[in-house]
Amino acid sequence: MRAFWKSKARKEETLVSKRLPLIIASWFCFVLPAWCGHTLSQHEQKVLDAWLSQHPTFRAATNADCNCPDDIQQMKTGYGGKWTPYPDYHPYVVTGDFNGDGARDFAAVVIDRSKSEKNFTLLIFNGPLDSNSAPAYVESGLDLRYAGMSFGPPRPKPYRIVVGPFESDNTFILVPKGKTYKVQVNDGD
Numbered sequence: 001m002r003a004f005w006k007s008k009a010r011k012e013e014t015l016v017s018k019r020l021p022l023i024i025a026s027w028f029c030f031v032l033p034a035w036c037g038h039t040l041s042q043h044e045q046k047v048l049d050a051w052l053s054q055h056p057t058f059r060a061a062t063n064a065d066c067n068c069p070d071d072i073q074q075m076k077t078g079y080g081g082k083w084t085p086y087p088d089y090h091p092y093v094v095t096g097d098f099n100g101d102g103a104r105d106f107a108a109v110v111i112d113r114s115k116s117e118k119n120f121t122l123l124i125f126n127g128p129l130d131s132n133s134a135p136a137y138v139e140s141g142l143d144l145r146y147a148g149m150s151f152g153p154p155r156p157k158p159y160r161i162v163v164g165p166f167e168s169d170n171t172f173i174l175v176p177k178g179k180t181y182k183v184q185v186n187d188g189d
Contacts, residue, residue, distance in 0.1 A: 037086075037094070037096065038095070039088045039090070039095070040093055040095065041095075044125070047125060047129050047131070048106075048108055051135065058113065058121065059111050060111075061091075061110055061144070063090065065109075065111060065145070066092070066145060066147070067145050072090075075089040075091075075166075079167075084153050091144075091148030092108060093106070095107075096151045096159065097127075098160075098161055099181075100176065101126075103127030104127045105126045106124075107125070107149060109123070110123060112140065120140075120143060120145075121138065121142065123135040123138055124136050124174065139183070146166070147165050148163075148166060160174060160175055162174075173185075
């Protein structure tokens with residue numbers, strides 16, 4: 001009888017040791033929030049590329065379009081320790097759970113090559129994504145030179161996409177509204 005209980009105890013220990021890492025990993029995925037990122041996953045890049053292929057006058061915005069190399073560098077290093085450093089910082093790409101549904105979303109800025117001024121367009125794609133995903137939000141006619149996007153700490157919760165000039169309160173904030181977003185202007189400087 002003793003051998004039976006030892007065998008049963010070993011099976012239970014094995015079950016617990018196999019399940020415990022899964023339980024801990026699940027806790028991290030569902031309890032801890034996903035912070036801001038500035039690099040698209042391979043799948044997100046394919047979704048953006050598919051949108052761009054359907055809109056041939058547009059191209060993805062680059063760091064050079066910002067004309068702000070010092071600000072980009074400071075975002076990567078954390079502004080002297082005052083702000084969270086984002087080593088992958090890109091002013092025109094941001095990822096995170098923007099609408100609080102537990103799925104990763106992404107925002108990207110594209111350039112309309114048919115315009116010479118106010119040629120920036122902001123796209124927000126809500127996850128989960130598939131190959132036919134369309135933007136949940138589109139804002140065109142923007143001038144985002146010398147500006148970038150951020151999401152997450154050190155700003156207070158609930159986290160929102162913030163778009164605007166670096167080191168300025170003269171920004172606009174994108175707040176989820178149903179399946180899209182509304183603009184909240186923050187014009188205090």
